[in-house]
Amino acid sequence: MSRFRLYPTPMQRVALLEQCKHARYVWNLALEQWSMWTRDKGSTPGYVEQARQLTDARAVFGWLRAGSQTVQQQALRDFAQAVKNFHERTHARPTWRKAGLHEGFRVVGPQASRLEQTSRKWARVMVPKVGWVRLRVSRAIPDAKSYRVTRDRSGRWHLAFAAIPPPIPALGTGEVVGIDRGVIVAAALSTGELLACPGLTESEQDRLEQLQRRLTRCRRGSKRRRRTQAAIAKLHARASDRRKDWVEKTSTGLARRFDVIRVEDLRITQMTKRPKPRPDPQRLGNYGPNRRRAKAGLNRGILTNGWGALVRRLEHKAAGRVEKVNPAYTSQTCSNCGHRAPESRKNQAVFQCVACRHQVNADVNAAINIAAGRAVSVRRETPRRVSPKREPQLATSA
Structure with missing residues (x-):
């Protein structure tokens, strides 16, 4: 995400909070419907049916009709995607959205491209039902088809474009x-x-x-x-x-x-x-430290x-x-000779091997073992390197 700081006026802050309230309300309604599923009742309404119900609700309730239909429908799409991710076991179960904690909404489609740069460091974006909101240009604005407006607990507003930058290419030095x-x-x-x-x-x-x-x-x-x-x-x-x-x-x-x-x-x-x-075994019903x-x-x-x-x-x-x-015993293994012993870790900062007397910073020693990708055996030492042409030998008792 490419996130930028928004600077809305006091009136625009009120309108943005109303949009957040509508998106949170629609999300929680969809979550309530989905939570009522049981084996004997059949499947719950999907996105298409919920969007049809949203249209009927906007015709009845004026406070819901005053908000942006794009924001409310996108909240239903986000919930449908969250349910799909939950069933695919890539994300956790969707949870309730709370006021003051989950303040935000998403805008997609042609409305997300209405953005103008007014100067070198400032721009403005057209938010549905809110108007033009000032935007601080801290980096190059990406070409994205959607953005999300959020408010953190300290009261700051941000706008994040859904544009994933390409990964950094490797140098090719093998470091x-x-x-x-x-x-x-x-x-x-x-x-x-x-x-x-x-x-x-x-x-x-x-x-x-x-x-x-x-x-x-x-x-x-x-x-x-x-x-x-x-x-x-x-x-x-x-x-x-x-x-x-x-x-x-x-x-x-x-x-x-x-x-x-x-x-x-x-x-x-x-x-x-x-x-x-x-539990404290001496005092039933009480707990120990x-x-x-x-x-x-x-x-x-x-x-x-x-x-x-x-x-x-x-x-x-x-x-x-x-x-x-594998992090097992990386902090107890000597990066010089491979000997493992808990006594080598003198304290939080010093590592001194009891076998070869090699002394180095404890965290750097563990980092060297991690860089080598060493795995520690149960014999308290790293296995010695042997030729791949050697026949396998029977394991001896420790």
């Missing part, structure tokens, strides 16, 4: 790099580089803690609570923008420099799950470093050149 992702160091390369993902500064973190404490003292539904929530959302949006900018720049640099990029095959969704409660606060800190460190976003953007920009390696 291979391994990437080890961590909490202290966001990404360590096998070349020795240590990359850090920027986040909030210390003063901004103190400000966030103050606002969070103030939020607990605010009365629900008050204006003071809404102002505090807006200030918190602004800080979170700032951190998210910095993380996205770092991911884009880092992934572009890696895709341009190396031909093959190897990363750990991590299941981040399972890694960031909250710990299960531990399960270190949930420590796990929450670890989850926060994983998510704020953009582990999944970095690999996802690498797969987009370096299509077919990203390889996932």
